[in-house]
Amino acid sequence: KAGVTQTPRYLIKTRGQQVTLSCSPISGHRSVSWYQQTPGQGLQFLFEYFSETQRNKGNFPGRFSGRQFSNSRSEMNVSTLELGDSALYLCASSLVGHVTDTQYFGPGTRLTVL
Amino acid sequence: EDKVVQSPLSLVVHEGDTVTLNCSYEVTNFRSLLWYKQEKKAPTFLFMLTSSGIEKKSGRLSSILDKKELFSILNITATQTGDSAVYLCASIAGGTSYGKLTFGQGTILTVHP
Numbered sequence: 001k002a003g004v005t006q007t008p009r010y011l012i013k014t015r016g017q018q019v020t021l022s023c024s025p026i027s028g029h030r031s032v033s034w035y036q037q038t039p040g041q042g043l044q045f046l047f048e049y050f051s052e053t054q055r056n057k058g059n060f061p062g063r064f065s066g067r068q069f070s071n072s073r074s075e076m077n078v079s080t081l082e083l084g085d086s087a088l089y090l091c092a093s094s095l096v097g098h099v100t101d102t103q104y105f106g107p108g109t110r111l112t113v114l
Numbered sequence: 115e116d117k118v119v120q121s122p123l124s125l126v127v128h129e130g131d132t133v134t135l136n137c138s139y140e141v142t143n144f145r146s147l148l149w150y151k152q153e154k155k156a157p158t159f160l161f162m163l164t165s166s167g168i169e170k171k172s173g174r175l176s177s178i179l180d181k182k183e184l185f186s187i188l189n190i191t192a193t194q195t196g197d198s199a200v201y202l203c204a205s206i207a208g209g210t211s212y213g214k215l216t217f218g219q220g221t222i223l224t225v226h227p
Contacts, residue, residue, distance in 0.1 A: 004156075031215040042220060043157075043202065048213030055212040090156065097213035099145040099206045100164060105156040 002027065004093050004106035012112045018079040020111045025072050025093030032074040033103060034066060037088040050097050051075050078111075087114045116141045118205050120218035128226050131193050132201045135221045137203035138185040146206040147179055147186050148215065160201075161189070193225045 005024045013019050025032050034046040045058040049068035066076040072093075078085055088108045094101035117131040117140045127133055139147065146164045150157035161170045166181035174193075179186045190197055200222050 031213050033215070035215075035217075043215075043217040045214045045216070050149065050212065056214050064132075088155070089139070092213075092215075094213065099208050099211075100162070102148070102159055102162055103213070103215060104159060105150075107155040 002105055004091060006089075006091055006106040006109050008109060010110045011109065012110075012114065013081050014114050015081055015083060017081050018077060019081060019111060020075055020077045021089055021091075021111075022074075022105055023074045023091035023093075025074070025091075026104055029093035029095055029104075030072050031094045031097030031101070032068060032072065033092045033094075033097070034074070034076050035090045035092065036060070037090060037108070038086075043090070048075065048097055055097065081113045083113050086111060116205065116207060116216045118203060118218040119202075120203055120217050120221050122153065122221060123204060124222040124224070126224045126226065127193055129194055130223075132189065132191045133223065135188040135190075135201050135203075135223070137187070137218055139203075139205045139216075140184065141205045141207050141216065143208040143211075144181070144205060145185075145208045148204045148206070149177055149186075149188050150202040150204065151199045152202055152220070157202055166178060190223075193223075195225050195227055198223060198225045 031050045033048040048056040068074045090108045092103035092105045149160040161177045163179035200220040204217045
């Protein structure tokens, strides 16, 4: 079974631009969670989607948004990029996002903001 | 706010040594604790623990959860250079915390030949 895939793997943007990252979950998984990983803050939860609905959101500004499509693929968007948005963005999928569901991670998208 | 703390933050050992990694948590409505190994990019799943006192084991790795004292340990016996990685523990809470893992800072393990 194919794992979680993320595209693109690397991105370089400049301040003020916007960016869209994509995540395709494991086949049959309907919950997708997004995380930001930085050396200073570690892995932090951004948001979770299930059946095209955002069910949970972390403490990030409104510049960070996402959506999920009917095939469970998810995208996240960051508008008006800041230098501090440089990070590894990871998505993880699970069956339905239940507390006993294991989350499996994709390889991540490395975003560099210049 | 939920909190997960790992110790030590880094550890250097030689092949063949046994290591113990610690993870303590303060999580409202705690349900599960997970361990991941992160080498270059994606964290890879190791264990999920939901019941206290039950050891999960996979080869040289094992883990146990103590829900009374609010901590978990990950043991690696007969370490190999391939065990060098960042080990992350994460908690899951119940209620409306759908799909949210709260991570510790990670323990950087370096195994020298």
